Amino acid sequence: MSYVTVLWSMTAAAAVVAAMLQGVVWALDRESRANLALAIVALSVAAIVPTELGMMYSSTAQEWGEWVRWCHVPIYFAIVGTVAFVRIYMGTGRHWLAWTIVAVRTVILVRNLAVEPNFNFDSISTLDHIRFLGEEVAVVGNAVVSPWQWLATAAGILFLVFVLDASITLWRRNGPDDRRKALTMGLSLLLFVVASLVHTQLLIWGLVHVPVMIALPFIIPLGAMSFELSRDILRAPKLARALGESERRLELAASAAGLGLWVWDLDHSRVWSTERARALSGLSKDAAADPQRWFERVHPEDAERVRHAIDQAISLGGEYSMEYRICLPDKRTHWVSAQGRSGSDSGGRRLMRGVIRDITPQMQARDESEELRRELAHAGRVSMLGQLASALAHELSQPLGAILRNVEAAEMMLGSESPDLEELRAIVADVHSADRRACDVIERLRALLGRRRLDLQPVALESLVHEVAALVRPDAIAKRVTLQCDVVSGLPRVRGDRVHLSQVLINLILNGVDAVLSTNLASRKVIIAARANGRHTIEVAVTDSGPGIPAEHVDRVFDPFFTTKPGGMGMGLAVSRTIIEAHGGRLWAENNAEGGATFRFTVPVDGDSRR
Ligand code: ADP
Secondary structure, three states: OOHHHHHHHHHHHHHHHHHHHHHHHHHHOOOOHHHHHHHHHHHHHHHHHHHHHHHHOOOOHHHHHHHHHHHHHHHHHHHHHHHHHHHHHHOOOOHHHHHHHHHHHHHHHHHHHHOOOOOOEEEEOOEEEEEEOOEEEEEEOOEEEOOOHHHHHHHHHHHHHHHHHHHHHHHHHOOOOHHHHHHHHHHHHHHHHHHHHHHHHHHHOOOOOOOOOOHHHHHHHHHHHHHHHHHHHHHHHHHHHHHHHHHHHHHHHHHHOOEEEEEEEOOOOEEEEOHHHHHHHOOOHHHHOOHHHHHHHEOHHHHHHHHHHHHHHHHHOOEEEEEEEEEOOOOOEEEEEEEEEEEEOOOOOEEEEEEEEEOHHHHHHHHHHHHHHHHHHHHHHHHHHHHHHHHHHHHHHHHHHHHHHHHHHHHHHHHOOOOOHHHHHHHHHHHHHHHHHHHHHHHHHHHHHOOOOOOOEEEOHHHHHHHHHHHHHHHHHHOOOEEEEEEOOOOOOEEEOHHHHHHHHHHHHHHHHHHHOOOOHHHOEEEEEEEEEOOOEEEEEEEEOOOOOOHHHOOOOOOOOOOOOOOOOOOHHHHHHHHHHHOOOOEEEEEOOOOOEEEEEEEEEOHHHOO
């Protein structure tokens, strides 16, 4: 019986079976490129078999040389396939080494096809016949080795280094299964490379008289590689079950936390979502697969904002996070908070993954606390104006008195026989201007007494400071306090609510006035200053020449109900701080080195007014 035919046929059959199996796996899942690489390697090994048999059964040196030449073609694909497999499956192996091996093998293949008789020999003159496994087979006899042979040796050594390096890296990574893979694949490949390298070198240089044998030993690494991949295939159902279980656990945890999860496949325009996500958007399972249906649910007033944020996240590959309203089919509306991140999965599909959460209760609570804040601010303003009442009454009594005196004078003049019309005209003008002054005071009071929500508009701080100073000045004058405005002119406008900002300023100025009352008459001074603080904020400071804030009170002055004044409420600074924070600014206090305290707050510059 011919062992040669049996052994080589078995090798070819095993390789073909392996190639078919791996090929089918790849055909079913085109993303499993490792299976494709292995199928190519197996097919190439099967193709080496007839060329090796051809050499053994050659009757002339020329025929032998011809088979060697054809043998190079499947060898090329077997090596390139193995390099690809190592890169894909082991995930290690240096890129540059891989490409160098491919380049060198390509040069060898091209030269092999271009020269006679083949790459390895310049000439082959005779064949020897030896007994091998009970059969007489042909081996190379007298031949001249090609001076290019060193390139094939170099390619073999490079391949050896590549495999060694890839295995060591994988071993060091020490993840689950890494060490086993490094051992089985690394060792089997190394064994094969060393054996076939030594064997072919000895054979080509005529040092041993044996047939060319590459396919047979290749079965060892091929088996190891197939074993590793089959392990993965066999583990797949178990993994799928574990994945399903962890998905259910994740979904349970997510829905317990009130989170709906969704993944939008941008390439195929389909959405996967959890039940919670669908319920939040009022979509059925079928409808939820269509991304368009999600957009249709967004409240028309928020739709453009949502689209824009998502488009940006997709085109720039980033994240978005926003709050918007959803209109349910039963006409109810609720608020959701949504976060999404664009990216891709391991197969390169573009995805947007995200979570969605119902925040309607928080939004309601926010509205309620906003309402409370408004009430508090309003109460604060009323009480503040109460403090100013006597000074304002005085302020009003002046123009009203002037009007009365002018009207009396006019009556007297009208009682005379020939009233002086010029004089009467002047009197009416006086009445008019006194009336304007009274109206201004009333107008300012009315604006401050209104109960209104925060309405952020561009505000010119310079005029605001002067208006507030006008309102507080009568009180300051009555208490012999000098009020000084020190606002840098040409400041950009801030983004704020006029009335609320006035309230903060009045509060700080009145506190300053109260503070300086304990000092002697000559040094009673409150300065209101405003200046730019960087490009994006304006800083306003109210400085007084009072005794300053005692060290033990510094941390407490902003606490609600903290007061050191006999009739004080202790709400002024607390309310002022919430107002400033609602503007996106900061309010704080510090004692001055030269005595007295300074209260500072910042407000953001209006985006359109930035210069
Ligand atoms: P109220 O004026 O009703 O006391 P505020 O919240 O406006 O309430 O002020 C709280 C406390 O902070 C004051 O009672 C006072 O002790 C302290 N305070 C406020 N402004 C100054 C200031 N300019 N100098 C020193 N202490 C101040």
